[in-house]
Amino acid sequence: MTDEQGKTPAQQLRVGVFGARGRMGIEVCKAVDAADDLALTAAVDQGDSRSAVSTAEVVVDFTTPDVVMDNLRWSIEQGISAVVGTTGFTEQRLEQVRGWLADKPEVGVVIAPNFGIGAVLMMQFAARAARHFESVEIIEQHHPRKLDAPSGTATHTARQIARARAEAGLGPVPDATKDEVPGARGADIEGVRVHAVRATGLVAHQEVLFGGTGETLTIRHDSYDRVSFMPGVLLAVRAVRNRPGLTVGLDALLD
Numbered sequence: 001m002t003d004e005q006g007k008t009p010a011q012q013l014r015v016g017v018f019g020a021r022g023r024m025g026i027e028v029c030k031a032v033d034a035a036d037d038l039a040l041t042a043a044v045d046q047g048d049s050r051s052a053v054s055t056a057e058v059v060v061d062f063t064t065p066d067v068v069m070d071n072l073r074w075s076i077e078q079g080i081s082a083v084v085g086t087t088g089f090t091e092q093r094l095e096q097v098r099g100w101l102a103d104k105p106e107v108g109v110v111i112a113p114n115f116g117i118g119a120v121l122m123m124q125f126a127a128r129a130a131r132h133f134e135s136v137e138i139i140e141q142h143h144p145r146k147l148d149a150p151s152g153t154a155t156h157t158a159r160q161i162a163r164a165r166a167e168a169g170l171g172p173v174p175d176a177t178k179d180e181v182p183g184a185r186g187a188d189i190e191g192v193r194v195h196a197v198r199a200t201g202l203v204a205h206q207e208v209l210f211g212g213t214g215e216t217l218t219i220r221h222d223s224y225d226r227v228s229f230m231p232g233v234l235l236a237v238r239a240v241r242n243r244p245g246l247t248v249g250l251d252a253l254l255d
């Protein structure tokens with residue numbers, strides 16, 4: 001017995017989506033629907049009952065930072081593994097998720113600040129370059145409907161760079177600024193300056209600018225279309241139930 005797409009239901013992984021009517025949620029629903037091995041069993045947005053997701057084996061969350069923790073706690077309690085792209089994950093939030101997972105050891109959660117394969121590589125390259133340059137700044141550029149600044153990707157990149165600098169024994173980034181219009185030097189994320197640009201026409205873009213004596217290195221990634229995130233999302237959907245506990249970032253899944 002097959003459905004309209006020729007899928008055999010018994011073999012398909014049942015997937016629910018939170019934030020299904022959002023920019024990312026719409027793409028995720030399309031991608032899941034188009035995959036032979038996946039079945040979209042629930043598409044839930046604000047105001048819909050979450051119970052529609054309770055028969056899913058994996059839930060994907062692209063909502064907002066203020067609701068994602070509640071969705072995640074509920075999913076873990078239901079024993080449903082989760083793939084989360086929503087931003088706003090501080091170390092305290094990650095610790096809270098680990099606490100919930102301790103009571104449900106069979107459940108897997110993947111939280112990734114960016115599911116674009118190129119973006120993941122950009123962050124890895126930046127972390128690798130960090131120890132070789134005394135200066136570094138991050139410039140992220142996004143569509144103007146984005147709620148958070150700086151982006152989750154930029155925050156994650158800054159933290160990785162800060163860790164690499166500390167391990168290499170690098171001191172603070174040189175900066176003689178004494179007189180500053182507030183915000184002119186960007187946000188300070190663990191000692192790394194991050195500048196957030198918002199403009200119509202942009203989707204999701206990031207540059208990491210390194211400076212050393214007589215040279216600069218720029219590592220840049222551009223997402224021109226939200227379909228760029230889908231291979232990473234589907235990779236995580238297929239893998240998450242085999243990775244009990246919390247996985248942060250897509251790096252381990254790519255390896």
Ligand SMILES: NC(=O)C1=CN([C@@H]2O[C@H](COP(=O)(O)OP(=O)(O)OC[C@H]3O[C@@H](n4cnc5c(N)ncnc54)[C@H](O)[C@@H]3O)[C@@H](O)[C@H]2O)C=CC1
Nearest residue numbers: 019021022023024045046062063067085086087113114115
């Ligand atoms: N990790 C990644 O690769 C990516 C992450 N993002 C992040 O994903 C999040 C969503 O981004 P967009 O889709 O652009 O935003 P959006 O605003 O278009 O979509 C969010 C959706 O969540 C819905 N929503 C709000 N409360 C809800 C609730 N309690 N239950 C279910 N749905 C609810 C909203 O109604 C809306 O439809 C943001 O945090 C963004 O930064 C975006 C792109 C890629």
Ligand SMILES: O=C(O)C1=N[C@H](C(=O)O)C[C@H](O)C1
Nearest residue numbers: 087113114146151152153204
């Ligand atoms: O809101 C977005 O659009 C994006 N959000 C994520 C982030 O904050 O890093 C990922 C990507 O940059 C797109």
